[in-house]
Amino acid sequence: MTSTTTIALDRTVLPAARLDLLFDALRAEGWPVLGPTLRDGVIGIGPLRSAADLPRGWGDEQDAGSYRLVRRDDDAFFGYAAPAGTWKRYLFPARSVLWRARVIRGAPIVEEAIEDVGRRALLGIRGCDLAAVHVQDRVLLHGAHPDPVYSERRKDLLLVGVACGTPASTCFCPSMGTGPGVGDGADIALTELEADDPRRHRFLVEPRTPAGAAVVAHLPEADPDAGDDEAAQAVVAGAARRITRGIDAERAPAALRAGAESSRWDDVASRCLSCGSCTMVCPTCFCTDVRDEPDVLAGVDERVRVWASCFELGHSYLHGGAVRPSPSARYRQWATHKFSTWWDQFGTSGCVGCGRCIAWCPAGIDVTEEVRAVTEEAGT
Amino acid sequence: MSADRAEPLVRRGSMTPVPHRVVDVVHETRETVTLTLEPVADRVPAPAAGQFTMLWAWGAGEVPISVSALERGGRLVHTIRDVAGVTKTLCASRPGDVLGVRGPYGRGWDVDGARGHDLVLVAGGIGLAPLRPVVHAVLADRAAFGRVVLVVGARTEQELLFRGELDGWWHHRDIVVRTIVDRASPGWTGSVGVVTGELVGLDLDVERTRVMVCGPEVMMRVVAQHVTDRGVPASQVEVSLERNMQCAVKTCGHCQVGPFFACTDGPVLTWDVVDALLTVREL
Amino acid sequence: MITSSMADELAAHRFFRLIPADLRERLAGCARNVVFAPGERICVEGTHASGFFALRTGRVNVGIYVPHQGLQVLETRHAGDVIGFSWLFPPYRWQIDAVAAEQVRAIELHADCLLPYLEEHPADGYLLVRMFAQEMEETIQSTRLRLLDVYGRDRDHVR
Numbered sequence: 001m002t003s004t005t006t007i008a009l010d011r012t013v014l015p016a017a018r019l020d021l022l023f024d025a026l027r028a029e030g031w032p033v034l035g036p037t038l039r040d041g042v043i044g045i046g047p048l049r050s051a052a053d054l055p056r057g058w059g060d061e062q063d064a065g066s067y068r069l070v071r072r073d074d075d076a077f078f079g080y081a082a083p084a085g086t087w088k089r090y091l092f093p094a095r096s097v098l099w100r101a102r103v104i105r106g107a108p109i110v111e112e113a114i115e116d117v118g119r120r121a122l123l124g125i126r127g128c129d130l131a132a133v134h135v136q137d138r139v140l141l142h143g144a145h146p147d148p149v150y151s152e153r154r155k156d157l158l159l160v161g162v163a164c165g166t167p168a169s170t171c172f173c174p175s176m177g178t179g180p181g182v183g184d185g186a187d188i189a190l191t192e193l194e195a196d197d198p199r200r201h202r203f204l205v206e207p208r209t210p211a212g213a214a215v216v217a218h219l220p221e222a223d224p225d226a227g228d229d230e231a232a233q234a235v236v237a238g239a240a241r242r243i244t245r246g247i248d249a250e251r252a253p254a255a256l257r258a259g260a261e262s263s264r265w266d267d268v269a270s271r272c273l274s275c276g277s278c279t280m281v282c283p284t285c286f287c288t289d290v291r292d293e294p295d296v297l298a299g300v301d302e303r304v305r306v307w308a309s310c311f312e313l314g315h316s317y318l319h320g321g322a323v324r325p326s327p328s329a330r331y332r333q334w335a336t337h338k339f340s341t342w343w344d345q346f347g348t349s350g351c352v353g354c355g356r357c358i359a360w361c362p363a364g365i366d367v368t369e370e371v372r373a374v375t376e377e378a379g380t
Numbered sequence: 381m382s383a384d385r386a387e388p389l390v391r392r393g394s395m396t397p398v399p400h401r402v403v404d405v406v407h408e409t410r411e412t413v414t415l416t417l418e419p420v421a422d423r424v425p426a427p428a429a430g431q432f433t434m435l436w437a438w439g440a441g442e443v444p445i446s447v448s449a450l451e452r453g454g455r456l457v458h459t460i461r462d463v464a465g466v467t468k469t470l471c472a473s474r475p476g477d478v479l480g481v482r483g484p485y486g487r488g489w490d491v492d493g494a495r496g497h498d499l500v501l502v503a504g505g506i507g508l509a510p511l512r513p514v515v516h517a518v519l520a521d522r523a524a525f526g527r528v529v530l531v532v533g534a535r536t537e538q539e540l541l542f543r544g545e546l547d548g549w550w551h552h553r554d555i556v557v558r559t560i561v562d563r564a565s566p567g568w569t570g571s572v573g574v575v576t577g578e579l580v581g582l583d584l585d586v587e588r589t590r591v592m593v594c595g596p597e598v599m600m601r602v603v604a605q606h607v608t609d610r611g612v613p614a615s616q617v618e619v620s621l622e623r624n625m626q627c628a629v630k631t632c633g634h635c636q637v638g639p640f641f642a643c644t645d646g647p648v649l650t651w652d653v654v655d656a657l658l659t660v661r662e663l
Numbered sequence: 664m665i666t667s668s669m670a671d672e673l674a675a676h677r678f679f680r681l682i683p684a685d686l687r688e689r690l691a692g693c694a695r696n697v698v699f700a701p702g703e704r705i706c707v708e709g710t711h712a713s714g715f716f717a718l719r720t721g722r723v724n725v726g727i728y729v730p731h732q733g734l735q736v737l738e739t740r741h742a743g744d745v746i747g748f749s750w751l752f753p754p755y756r757w758q759i760d761a762v763a764a765e766q767v768r769a770i771e772l773h774a775d776c777l778l779p780y781l782e783e784h785p786a787d788g789y790l791l792v793r794m795f796a797q798e799m800e801e802t803i804q805s806t807r808l809r810l811l812d813v814y815g816r817d818r819d820h821v822r
Contacts, residue, residue: 535815
């Protein structure tokens with residue numbers, strides 16, 4: 001979505017009680033909505049029909065190896081950190097059928113089987129997850145061979161970001177430069193204001209692209225005043241202040257390159273279970289297994305792609321055995337890829353600081369601590 | 381990427397194989413087969429020496445296989461070693477069978493950069509297959525290259541690839557061909573030992589020598605160290621890396637070697653960039 | 664002078680490249696040029712090891728004789744290599760057979776002449792034995808690499 005046209009990007013203020021008007025506006029512009037919602041005991045991502053589907057009044061408490069839903073003492077719609085579920089699942093599904101081949105007169109006929117999902121709005125995406133979409137764009141869209149599944153799902157997308165005022169203890173987006181505000185690439189940016197005061201509870205709505213403006217044009221006009229802007233800035237500034245974890249993103253690439261033989265990898269491997277949870281909840285991890293699932297009786301062979309993890313022994317498998325048999329080499333691969341070699345490969349960090357890998361690690365391994373240890377060992 | 385303009389190139393999803401018919405099957409050794417393929421309808425772009433394609437057999441799956449000769453008219457030549465799984469199915473192909481092809485992919489040998497230079501080619505086992513197109517390129521334009529030496533290593537005489545061709549290159553052309561096996565069988569007239577044994581006595585004009593090595597990683601490391609120790613600049617030594625490739629288009633993540641993807645940055649990389657990577661364990 | 668031209672020939676051989684000129688002159692006094700026809704035996708297992716050979720041209724097959732199977736060739740030595748470690752220590756007996764694979768030109772160095780000198784001049788002895796140690800390491804490493812059976816493991820290029 002480019003913003004080169006001269007359409008007016010007029011901001012507006014929407015009372016929280018009338019948030020359904022935003023859903024109506026999205027519907028009017030032909031955008032089915034995906035967003036945060038309570039499912040499976042966590043805040044996940046799913047289809048939303050109205051504001052009632054949002055996890056209103058719910059928050060989360062996250063720490064290394066733990067995630068708890070908690071009741072908030074206000075009615076905030078977005079009073080939690082990045083959802084447990086990832087948006088990635090909708091752009092880059094855990095399982096995709098790429099094509100089907102039938103044998104006709106002895107020769108296989110290949111038919112592409114890329115599912116058409118139509119237009120979708122991602123409502124409530126945080127700065128970290130918005131950055132993750134752009135990281136995946138670099139990997140799956142901007143290479144010499146754009147991925148057919150991702151391209152189809154990415155092409156008609158409206159990104160409605162929400163500034164984060166409620167980070168978890170696991171978050172470290174400021175150090176990765178992705179949050180807590182809504183960064184580049186959103187079509188609309190929302191900031192939820194004063195959820196603790198039902199009379200003043202409202203959203204600052206800022207369209208950033210023509211597609212976003214077309215949606216916002218359906219909302220009642222209400223120019224924000226200086227107080228709204230101040231409150232919105234305070235939301236982001238307050239969140240940034242409460243975030244204590246971080247990565248030295250400047251030093252990490254060189255330090256990890258130099259630290260390939262660090263003893264810290266053996267140390268973390270003594271705690272790591274190689275379960276791959278971190279890679280499954282990561283919004284940027286893109287590794288997949290590509291395999292055929294033939295049904296010989298039906299005469300159909302399907303090319304299937306499923307999420308994979310660099311923590312699996314078979315990930316680096318090469319006839320005689322795996323290139324990275326030890327858990328320490330596999331953890332090193334993952335962390336070094338995220339913070340160092342991703343830059344070499346795709347010109348960006350592979351980590352956006354969402355902290356999911358810390359919360360969902362059953363062993364409570366904190367990647368920020370591990371990277372810090374290797375960085376400090378590397379010295380300069 | 382050269383391709384005849386008369387016929388359209390495929391424009392499909394990067395993951396969709398293009399049907400090709402097997403037109404020739406040559407059993408090279410007990411476990412190696414050379415297949416020649418022709419497009420059923422659409423063709424893929426012409427490959428370059430050192431590139432690979434993803435070969436697919438219905439109901440079995442898909443594997444990366446280097447091209448072992450460059451042909452015109454959309455014909456593709458691959459030499460495949462039967463190591464069970466998909467390769468077993470591919471090796472059992474018969475003329476008329478239809479296979480799928482994606483590609484060609486990857487960065488091949490810098491044959492053009494080698495013109496005007498001496499060339500040392502070192503192949504081990506099936507590693508001769510990806511290097512054979514380089515030999516063909518040399519023979520097609522022999523005067524463009526300086527002295528050319530081909531050292532071929534194999535486990536035994538019976539496992540040497542392209543025996544007939546090797547003899548032809550040796551007898552009729554201006555290429556020094558040396559063969560060396562791990563284990564001699566009765567009547568073997570070549571050498572016994574490792575490939576570096578054949579390099580020891582070779583005079584190298586180090587500044588104007590290009591080296592291309594393809595074989596097991598251990599072998600490539602030993603050869604690259606040998607020639608760089610003798611003064612050949614590491615940037616003039618190319619090796620072909622082998623990693624688990626599944627998508628071949630830099631999206632599945634399996635074939636990473638440090639900052640590189642073997643499928644797109646490689647498989648051919650120069651020793652100055654991979655030296656440090658291959659000495660890190662389990663990278 | 665005959666010895667001087669032999670010293671030059673030694674200087675041109677890879678094995679003697681790091682040996683200082685005065686020692687090379689000394690070694691030249693114990694050396695002579697030899698030629699072997701294809702198939703000729705250069706060393707015979709169990710016989711007296713009277714010295715070593717620095718190969719100038721041609722390949723030599725080194726192996727062990729196995730009853731009913733003949734000579735099992737275990738390694739090929741090339742121009743630039745040396746053959747013969749057994750002359751350095753008792754019982755001064757060849758452990759291997761060495762056969763010229765093609766016409767071979769070599770420099771033969773005699774133990775009877777060399778050993779007494781090296782015993783009296785340990786610094787020179789150290790230098791020469793160091794050269795041999797390196798040659799042995801290369802031989803052992805080559806053997807190790809073959810024990811790895813890399814081509815057997817190399818199940819296919821790019822899988």
